[in-house]
Amino acid sequence: MSAEKLLSDLAAGAGGVISDIPVGHDEHITRLRELGLVPGTKIRVVRRAPMGDPIEVSVRGSRLAMRRSEARHIHITAE
Amino acid sequence: MSATASASESRMRQPAREPVFALVGNPNSGKSTIFNALTGLKQKVANYPGVTVEKREGTCFNQHGKRIRLIDLPGTYSLNARSPDEAVVRDVLLGRRTDTPRPDAVILVADASNVERNLYLATQVLELGLPSLLVLNMTDVAEAKQWRIDVEKLSQRLGVPVVPMQATFGKGLLELKAAISRELQKADNKVLPIPPDILEGLQQTRADLVRSGTVAENASLLEPLYLISDHDPAHYGIEDSQVNRLAAAHDDLENKFPGWEDRLAASRYEAVEKLLLGALRRPECDESTTTDRLDSVFLHPVWGGVCMGAIMLGVFYMIFSVAEGPMDWIDQITGLAGGWIESIMPGGDLRDLIVNGVIVGVGGVVKFLPQILLLFFFIGMMEDTGYMARVAFIMDKFMGRVGLNGRSFVPFFSSYACAVPGIMATRTIASPKDRLITILIAPLASCSARLPVYTLMIAAMFPASGVSTLNKALLMLGMYVLGTGGAFAFAWLFNRTMAKGRSSLMVLEMPTYKRPALKHVARYMLERAKLFLVRAGTVILGLSILLWAAKTYPKLSTPEPADAAAKIEYRSSQLSHSIAGRAGHFIEPVIKPLGYDWKIGIGLISSFAAREFFVSTMSIIYAVEGEDIEPLKAKLAADKWPDGRPIFTPLVCLSLMVFYVFAMQCLSTVAVVKRETNGWKWPLFQIVYMTGAAWLASFVVYQGGKLIGF
Numbered sequence: 001m002s003a004e005k006l007l008s009d010l011a012a013g014a015g016g017v018i019s020d021i022p023v024g025h026d027e028h029i030t031r032l033r034e035l036g037l038v039p040g041t042k043i044r045v046v047r048r049a050p051m052g053d054p055i056e057v058s059v060r061g062s063r064l065a066m067r068r069s070e071a072r073h074i075h076i077t078a079e
Numbered sequence: 080m081s082a083t084a085s086a087s088e089s090r091m092r093q094p095a096r097e098p099v100f101a102l103v104g105n106p107n108s109g110k111s112t113i114f115n116a117l118t119g120l121k122q123k124v125a126n127y128p129g130v131t132v133e134k135r136e137g138t139c140f141n142q143h144g145k146r147i148r149l150i151d152l153p154g155t156y157s158l159n160a161r162s163p164d165e166a167v168v169r170d171v172l173l174g175r176r177t178d179t180p181r182p183d184a185v186i187l188v189a190d191a192s193n194v195e196r197n198l199y200l201a202t203q204v205l206e207l208g209l210p211s212l213l214v215l216n217m218t219d220v221a222e223a224k225q226w227r228i229d230v231e232k233l234s235q236r237l238g239v240p241v242v243p244m245q246a247t248f249g250k251g252l253l254e255l256k257a258a259i260s261r262e263l264q265k266a267d268n269k270v271l272p273i274p275p276d277i278l279e280g281l282q283q284t285r286a287d288l289v290r291s292g293t294v295a296e297n298a299s300l301l302e303p304l305y306l307i308s309d310h311d312p313a314h315y316g317i318e319d320s321q322v323n324r325l326a327a328a329h330d331d332l333e334n335k336f337p338g339w340e341d342r343l344a345a346s347r348y349e350a351v352e353k354l355l356l357g358a359l360r361r362p363e364c365d366e367s368t369t370t371d372r373l374d375s376v377f378l379h380p381v382w383g384g385v386c387m388g389a390i391m392l393g394v395f396y397m398i399f400s401v402a403e404g405p406m407d408w409i410d411q412i413t414g415l416a417g418g419w420i421e422s423i424m425p426g427g428d429l430r431d432l433i434v435n436g437v438i439v440g441v442g443g444v445v446k447f448l449p450q451i452l453l454l455f456f457f458i459g460m461m462e463d464t465g466y467m468a469r470v471a472f473i474m475d476k477f478m479g480r481v482g483l484n485g486r487s488f489v490p491f492f493s494s495y496a497c498a499v500p501g502i503m504a505t506r507t508i509a510s511p512k513d514r515l516i517t518i519l520i521a522p523l524a525s526c527s528a529r530l531p532v533y534t535l536m537i538a539a540m541f542p543a544s545g546v547s548t549l550n551k552a553l554l555m556l557g558m559y560v561l562g563t564g565g566a567f568a569f570a571w572l573f574n575r576t577m578a579k580g581r582s583s584l585m586v587l588e589m590p591t592y593k594r595p596a597l598k599h600v601a602r603y604m605l606e607r608a609k610l611f612l613v614r615a616g617t618v619i620l621g622l623s624i625l626l627w628a629a630k631t632y633p634k635l636s637t638p639e640p641a642d643a644a645a646k647i648e649y650r651s652s653q654l655s656h657s658i659a660g661r662a663g664h665f666i667e668p669v670i671k672p673l674g675y676d677w678k679i680g681i682g683l684i685s686s687f688a689a690r691e692f693f694v695s696t697m698s699i700i701y702a703v704e705g706e707d708i709e710p711l712k713a714k715l716a717a718d719k720w721p722d723g724r725p726i727f728t729p730l731v732c733l734s735l736m737v738f739y740v741f742a743m744q745c746l747s748t749v750a751v752v753k754r755e756t757n758g759w760k761w762p763l764f765q766i767v768y769m770t771g772a773a774w775l776a777s778f779v780v781y782q783g784g785k786l787i788g789f
Binding site: 014021023027028029031032033034035036037038039041047049050051052053054056061062063064065066070 | 102156157159162192194195196199224226310336338340341342345348361374378379380381383384468471472473475476477479485585586587588592656
C-alpha cells in the first residue's frame with residue numbers, strides 16, 4: 001500500500017482510491033458519502049478553481065466541486 | 080412496510096379523486112423538462128405553506144383520457160433531508176404533509192450519465208412502497224461518454240418499468256405516456272440495504288417513537304429513519320414537545336452504532352453497484368469530452384476569469400441599459416393613460432386616486448418587467464447550458480470570504496442593476512441560510528434607481544462649474560464602493576450572528592454543457608414575470624396607493640388656483656400640509672443630526688416608494704416645474720435654515736448620498752422580499768437594519784465632517 005494523502009493535497013490530475021472518511025455526527029461528511037464518496041471509490045482531482053479553491057473532482061463518472069476544507073477529511077491512497 | 084402498503088391501498092380504493100403522481104429526482108436530472116412536457120401549460124406554482132419551497136403542480140391525461148394530477152417535487156439527493164426543499168420531498172412521499180396528498184404513484188427521474196448517484200435516491204424512494212417507474216433521462220449524454228446501460232436488465236432488477244428518454248428533445252415522451260397509462264407496480268423490496276445490526280436498532284427506534292406518539296402506529300420502518308436522519312430540529316407535523324424525542328432517538332442510535340448514517344450510505348452504494356453490475360458498462364477512465372474542452376477555457380486560471388467578466392458585463396449591460404428603452408415606453412404609456420383619464424374625468428379625489436395612485440402604482444410594477452424578463456433570460460440560459468455552475472465555481476472563494484457561496488454571486492451582481500430581479504434570482508441558491516443573507520444584503524448594491532439621487536446631490540454639491548468630471552465620477556464610484564463594502568460587511572456579520580448554525584455544505588454539481596432549450600428558458604422567464612406580477616405586484620400597488628393617500632390628505636381648505644405659477648406653489652404647500660409633509664416635520668429632530676431639515680424629511684418619506692421619487696418630491700416641495708435638475712439645483716443652493724445658514728452644504732449633500740447608499744427606500748424590494756421569504760419578518764428586519772445603518776453612516780459623515788471643519 002502506498003502512502004496516504006488527503007484529497008485536498010492532491011495536485012490537479014492526480015487521483016486514487018478513497019481509503020477513509022471519518023464517521024460520526026457530521027452531516028456534511030455524511031452528505032459527501034451520499035453523493036458517492038464512500039471508501040473504495042476511485043476519485044480524481046480534475047482542476048482547482050482559478051483562485052485555488054474549490055476543487056473539481058471526478059467521481060463515479062460525474063463531476064463535483066467541493067471546498068478544500070471539506071476535501072481535507074477525505075483520505076486517499078494511490079492506485 | 081405492510082402498514083404503508085395497506086394505507087396506500089385504502090387510498091387507491093377511493094374512486095372519486097383523480098390519481099396523484101409525483102416526479103422525484105436529483106437536481107439537474109431534467110425533471111422539470113419532463114414535467115413541462117407532460118403538463119404543457121396546465122400547471123401552477125405556489126408555495127408549500129410555512130416554508131419557502133415552491134410547489135409546482137399540473138395536470139396531464141393518460142392515453143385513456145384519464146386526468147392525472149402531477150406534482151413536480153424539488154430536486155433532492157437523498158431522503159435524508161439536508162434542506163427545507165429536501166424535507167418537503169420526504170414529507171410528501173411519506174404522506175406527512177396535510178397540504179399535499181401522498182402520491183398514488185411516483186415517476187422517478189434519473190440522469191443516465193450519472194446513474195449511480197441518481198439510483199441512490201431512486202432506490203430509497205422505491206423502498207417506500209409506492210407504485211413507481213423510472214425514467215432514465217439524458218441517455219444521449221451517457222452515450223457521448225460511451226456508457227452503455229442495459230435498460231431491460233435494470234428494469235428487471237428494480238422491479239419497475241424503465242423508460243429511456245432525452246427529454247430536452249422530446250424523445251421518449253410517448254413511451255413515458257404509455258408507461259403511466261398502464262397500472263404501475265410497487266417495487267419488490269425484499270431486502271433493504273441496511274446492515275442487520277442497524278436494522279434491528281431501527282426497529283427498536285420505531286417502536287419507541289410509536290409508543291411516545293411521535294410517529295403514527297402504522298408508520299413504516301423507514302419513516303422514523305428519515306425523520307431522525309434530518310438534523311434540522313424543525314420538523315413539519317411534529318409538535319415541539321416531540322422534537323426532542325427524534326433527537327434523542329438519533330443520539331441513541333449513534334451511541335449504539337457509531338457512524339450508522341455513514342454505514343447506511345456505504346451499504347446503499349454497495350447495493351447500487353450490485354444493481355448495475357453487468358447492466359452498466361463504461362470506459363475505465365473518463366474520455367475527454369466536449370465539456371472538458373470547454374472547461375479548459377471557461378475554467379482556465381486566466382481566460383476563465385476573462386470570459387466570466389465579459390459575460391457578466393454583457394448581462395449587466397442588458398439589464399442596466401437595454402431594459403431602459405422598454406422602461407421608458409412604460410413610463411410614457413402610464414403618462415399617456417394618466418393624461419387621458421384627466422381629459423375625460425372631472426377633477427377630484429377619485430380622478431387623483433386613479434391617476435396618481437393606481438396608474439402610477441401599476442406603472443411602477445410593470446416597469447420592472449423588462450429587467451426581470453432579461454435577467455431571467457440570462458439566468459435561464461446560464462442554468463440550462465451549465466455555465467451557472469462554473470460561475471459559482473470561480474466565484475466561490477471570493478464570496479466565501481464573507482461566508483456566502485459562489486451561488487450568491489449572480490443574484491448579488493444583478494442587484495447593481497435592480498435588487499428586485501436580483502432577489503428573485505436567489506431561488507438558485509440551494510442553502511437556505513446563504514439565500515436569506517443574500518436577500519438581506521442585495522439592496523445594498525447601488526442600483527440604478529439611486530443614480531438620479533446621486534446625480535442631483537453631486538450637482539448641488541458643486542454649484543459653481545470648474546469641478547472636473549473626473550472628481551464627480553470618482554465621487555459616484557465612491558458610493559458604489561461604499562455600498563459594496565457595506566453589503567459584504569453585513570453579510571459577514573449576519574453569517575456570524577444568525578442562529579441557523581454552520582453554513583451548509585458547498586458541494587456543487589458540475590453538469591456537462593448542454594445546448595439550451597429556448598422553449599424551457601422562455602417558459603422560465605414568463606413564469607418568473609407572472610409570479611412577480613401576481614405576488615409582489617399586488618403588494619406594491621397596495622402600498623403605493625397608501626403612500627399616495629399620505630401625500631394627498633388632509634387637503635388644504637383653499638381650492639387649487641387656476642393660475643399656473645400659483646398652482647406650483649399650491650402643490651408645494653399642499654404636500655407639506657399632508658400626512659407625509661407633517662411626517663417630514665415630525666422626523667426633523669431625528670434627521671437634524673444628519674444635517675437634514677423637514678423638507679428633506681418629506682423627500683425621504685415619499686421616496687420610500689422608490690428612490691428616484693426623491694428628485695420629483697424635491698421638485699414639488701421647492702415648487703420647481705419640469706424634469707430638468709438645473710432650476711431645482713439653484714433653489715436648493717439658495718435655501719437656508721431660519722438662522723441663515725445654507726441647508727444644502729456639500730457636507731449635507733454627501734451625508735444624503737451616503738444615506739441613500741444604505742437605506743432600503745424601495746417598496747418593490749420590500750414586496751419581493753416578503754414574497755421570497757414568505758412573510759413580513761425579514762422585510763421588516765431589513766427596513767430596520769438598513770435604515771439604521773443609513774442613519775449611522777450619515778451621522779458619522781455629517782458630524783465627522785463638521786468636526787474636521789467642513
